[in-house]
Amino acid sequence: MSIEVEKIDVRFGGVTALQDVGLTLQRGEVLAVIGPNGSGKSTLFNAITGFVDIASGSVAVDGKDMAGIPAASRIASGISRTFQTPRINPAATVEDSVLCGFHPHARISFWEGLLRPPAMSRTEAELRRRRTRVLEQLDLLGFAEQQMGELPMGIVRMVDIARAMAAEPNYLLLDEPAAGLSKTEQNVLIQQVRQLAKQGVGVLLVEHNFGLIRRLADRVIVLDRGKVLLRGTADEVSKRPEFVTAYLGTSVQ
């Protein structure tokens, strides 16, 4: 059971954002993607989740080719993602935002929404219980009734992660989840990601903080200008000279 990305290319007009990129993400492992700004990390996420089209190559999830499957169906079938800049509705409360993450499990049709049969009230009650549990896990219960627009960035990011976790995905793609988090929040995040991996969730992670990657990732992929530069464990990668040049920014003139 894994996500298999094979030799994908992604182009935006003249710009080649990804070229010949491949990776395997097993359920239960944590894989980190690193690379300088503009190296194509977010584009890789978008390609896997169907938010951008791939020009060639393939993405398969649990052996099933994803070509032609729209983004929403990929999410609904068990791949959740966050965005590098959280997409929030500033007027929504934290609890309502997380409730939206349950969408793939709500299984409520338009007609049920309109007529509100008793079965729907039961589902709703169940979703609300599960929401409380997710908020508790991420230490967010205290913020439940606040509006997203009133919260500091770190909390907003955690809520976004909670929203992605709510769907109980098999694979979780986190785009720079620790940016702007305090030390305590980072620890909560690390603990949660480990917990998820232990439960068999495959986690793909874009992260700039190498210390955090060392603590968390089983393997690392280094992207540079849309190509895979290196693969290996965090320790292996960090010793390679190419990594030092690429990552410390000399290639980003």
Place this chain on the structure above:
Amino acid sequence: MNSLLMRYRSVLVLIVVLTVVTMLIRANTVWLDTSVVIAIYSLIALSVGISYGQAGILSVAQAAFASVGAYATAIVTARYDLPAAVGLVLALLLPPLIAYPLARLVTRLNALSLAIATLVFGQAFDIILREGGDFTGGYIGLSGIPPLPFASGLLQFHFVAWGAVLIVAVLLSNLIDSPFGRATNTLRSDTLRAVADGVNVPHVRSAILAFSASVAGLGGWLYAHHIAYIGPDSLGPSVSLSVLLMAVVGGAQTVLGPIIGAALLTLLFKFIPSQEVQGMFYGGALIAVLVLTPNGLMGLRTVIGRWMKSSATKRERATANVATGVSAARRAS
């Protein structure tokens, strides 16, 4: 129990107001007639609230959907002598049967294309009505639409029309407080966010537009049986504009907003001197409302609420600034 009260609070307010108003006007035919007109406009304005307020679909052809309902019932009752109930079924079903495929074919692009598609539909429907010969009555329209057999008096019609508004208000309240409604709300402000939640955006948009078209069709059905006549100008583009105005004035995102807007503007329209300057009034008022109170009268509540809360600490204000800065950056990227 508490959540039940919360969900249906708008409906309860409406019931209380209606009871009082009915007591006051039950013997006055002029006011009863105005009340029926308000109920009909409320339905069409609610249909705007559903599409524009809930899903952010700008439909500039809601009156055309109402017109579909009105013509359907006019043709089957006045021409083929079928019961008004048959007309009702058609008025409820035909508009969504047009709206769903229209939206499904077009929403693949974006909200702007769908707005244009509704404008295309409205114009095309107008041409078809005028060129429709005997079937649609052409430029002259259809008259002699029979009154509803179970509501031949104005007072009964008043009850039927407001009953329809109440039913729609209950359904809308249900929808808003459901996963489907939450998904609708998310896609209004941010389509990509909705996709990342796993929401099938084209289906949700189309279903909402279909529901809204059906509500407009219901309004058209009442219109036809109340006025006894329907023509191409009865529910034309300027009515599409005025119902948009009503919804926006009252607050399109709320259940009560469109109804308040419909009541307010119908009463105001009574004082407009001539047909010709109506457009200036509607158009000017719409622009003024968009510029001055983007969320309508119901939106003023939150403005006042926020103003009262703004005695919050400096720290909170600072964090809010950070967050709005972030969302500004997100919009720009």
Place this chain on the structure above:
Amino acid sequence: MYELLEFSSRGVLLGVTYGLLAFPISLLFIATDTVDLAVGAYAVLAGAVAMFVGGSVNPAVGILTGILVGVLASAAIGSISLMLGRRQKGDPLVLVLASFGFAIFLESVVLTLFGKDPFIRQPFTYFWNIGGIRISPQAGVNVVVGLLLIAAVYVLLYRTSWGRDVRASANNERAALLAGIPVRALRFSAFMLAGLLAGIAGVLVLYTSGMDFASGMHLTLAGFGAAIVFGLHGPLRGFFGGLAIGVVETISAGYANGGLASLVPLLFIFLVLTLGRGGRQGPAGVRA
């Protein structure tokens, strides 16, 4: 065969005016990412003023006044857009809604001031006879004005710093602001230019097929159809889109029912909206 050619030439006559209406629409789309539904109303206003001032003073003064009034009307929606921009966080639909309101507003102004009768002027009483096909000299005027305007718009958009800034601020408003481009002033000037183009188109419509107070929405849609048939991103394409729609419309009016022929631009638009590029499922192409 001659008949078909004659219909086609009449179609070109009509199509040029549609193509001209496509300019302001694609210009505003490029500059502001929205569609101004009142473009047809500026054209009607300009046409009506040109006819009445032209009738009582002299045609040239009428034409100039008409175009000027068109520009003033679009300046009004330009200011509205700036006011909305501050409050509505740039939601393009709000401007569409406001412009719908403005279109109906102008329609009612024209009805009140100038009445219900059609506005039309046809000063040419003779026809050119080219290979047996009768062509009104007005066609010549329309084509020449159309080509001149294409050239002018092209130069303006692609050969001046104004054009470069407009295109830049449309691509990325924030980056443009950071680069010191006066985005708001540019938007406003784009509206004024759109009004100028719509005004000229309105005058040509007045001298071609004519119009009445309620023609605005149809003209907007014809211009919109012209603008999107071959893609919204370029004035030249809009011009040829206009020609295509005009020709198909007159041919179907000639062979089928005249009233139903006005459905043609609508069908064009609908087809492009459903089949056009970017019509795939999913939000691909949007920056996530």
